[in-house]
Amino acid sequence: MPNTSVKTDIPARHPDVAGRVNGTQRASPWEILALGGTGRGTQNPASHAPRGREARGVRRGTPPATACLARAAWLRTPLASGEMVTAQSALLEREAQESSTTDEELAGRRAANGSSVRGGAVSTPDYGEKKLPQALIIGVKKGGTRALLEAIRVHPDVRAVGVEPHFFDRNYEKGLEWYRNVMPKTLDGQLTMEKTPSYFVTNEAPKRIHSMAKDIKLIVVVRNPVTRAISDYTQTLSKKPEIPTFEVLAFKNRTLGLIDASWSAIRIGIYALHLENWLQYFPLSQILFVSGERLIVDPAGEMAKVQDFLGLKRVVTEKHFYFNKTKGFPCLKKPEDSSAPRCLGKSKGRTHPRIDPDVIHRLRKFYKPFNMMFYQMTGQNFQWEQEEGDK
Numbered sequence: 001m002p003n004t005s006v007k008t009d010i011p012a013r014h015p016d017v018a019g020r021v022n023g024t025q026r027a028s029p030w031e032i033l034a035l036g037g038t039g040r041g042t043q044n045p046a047s048h049a050p051r052g053r054e055a056r057g058v059r060r061g062t063p064p065a066t067a068c069l070a071r072a073a074w075l076r077t078p079l080a081s082g083e084m085v086t087a088q089s090a091l092l093e094r095e096a097q098e099s100s101t102t103d104e105e106l107a108g109r110r111a112a113n114g115s116s117v118r119g120g121a122v123s124t125p126d127y128g129e130k131k132l133p134q135a136l137i138i139g140v141k142k143g144g145t146r147a148l149l150e151a152i153r154v155h156p157d158v159r160a161v162g163v164e165p166h167f168f169d170r171n172y173e174k175g176l177e178w179y180r181n182v183m184p185k186t187l188d189g190q191l192t193m194e195k196t197p198s199y200f201v202t203n204e205a206p207k208r209i210h211s212m213a214k215d216i217k218l219i220v221v222v223r224n225p226v227t228r229a230i231s232d233y234t235q236t237l238s239k240k241p242e243i244p245t246f247e248v249l250a251f252k253n254r255t256l257g258l259i260d261a262s263w264s265a266i267r268i269g270i271y272a273l274h275l276e277n278w279l280q281y282f283p284l285s286q287i288l289f290v291s292g293e294r295l296i297v298d299p300a301g302e303m304a305k306v307q308d309f310l311g312l313k314r315v316v317t318e319k320h321f322y323f324n325k326t327k328g329f330p331c332l333k334k335p336e337d338s339s340a341p342r343c344l345g346k347s348k349g350r351t352h353p354r355i356d357p358d359v360i361h362r363l364r365k366f367y368k369p370f371n372m373m374f375y376q377m378t379g380q381n382f383q384w385e386q387e388e389g390d391k
């Protein structure tokens, strides 16, 4: 079970890149990222870091010394007739086509204007006020972020935007007022939330979010990076069936066993690398790591942790979930906007293509040192090394 205390054994040298440093030495995991052609989009987090994490007392979050070397839908009810669609929501819907949640259903559901349907009756609350979010689900893409958002929205003290606003990556120049307008209206005591999984891997996001609200709560749903990569690829494949195979895309040089860590499907899963960027701005105590695997096998258990972290009463419990055999996933008995049970849309829980087991093996080896670093940084062992299959 994840979240146990961590005993890490972080190899200083990465086994998959023998001979790449000075022709003789093995490179550290961080060196691979600097030397192994992964530079696309790489940024030195220290270069924009304010003021050391030590000042904020982050301890576990400190990556090993070697790091310094290379820091170098759930378907929703469609818009009711007469509901107002704001310019923002229309724009967001267009952008949702390109966001990580590509549910057409989601794109069409007009949730960005804060409308909701409870107990079957449409209500666009004209009371309360729009506030900037106090909590964000910042990642990871394909981690289970939609399942988490839809489950937390069941809580009466949470109001959330249905689509992904992408404010801190794509829409930042639109300004905070634009962002606030995207949010649903809330009453006193209600939390405003949104989820945009790409924030976790956006270099500028931590700084931008910190400058908006340094006490904001951040949630990251993480999943075995190998499975996550395959899930990511499966999503792309569903839109572009002509792309090369996963096995081809995964390697820079398959004979030499060189993984292409510049491919976003692989790079996103180097969680330690991205987390390091966040820890320049936020203490670990402000970040909750949710296990994507446990969110499937024990959604109520993970939701208890989420509600505790958000300072909410534990309202979302076992009685809100049931396991849907056809879907193969837990579904909500009573989603926020309906009294009818509902599962996530067809783009969640896709069948993955079969991947050559040797490639999976190599990817596991590739991720292992980064996973160990991540466990050490977070103080949680997600036990991805113990998994047998890719799921």
Ligand SMILES: Nc1ncnc2c1ncn2[C@@H]1O[C@H](COP(=O)(O)OS(=O)(=O)O)[C@@H](OP(=O)(O)O)[C@H]1O
Residues within 6 Å of the ligand: 099, 100, 101, 102, 140, 141, 142, 143, 144, 145, 146, 147, 197, 230, 231, 232, 234, 292, 295, 296, 329, 330, 331, 344, 347, 348, 349, 350, 351
């Ligand atoms: N309850 C429930 N129902 C369906 N799917 C569930 C659920 N809980 C977690 N998951 C897993 O969520 C994966 C999609 O993750 P995200 O929602 O983060 O994707 S996205 O980044 O927003 O596109 C999705 O990945 P795939 O299985 O690869 O499709 C699911 O495994």
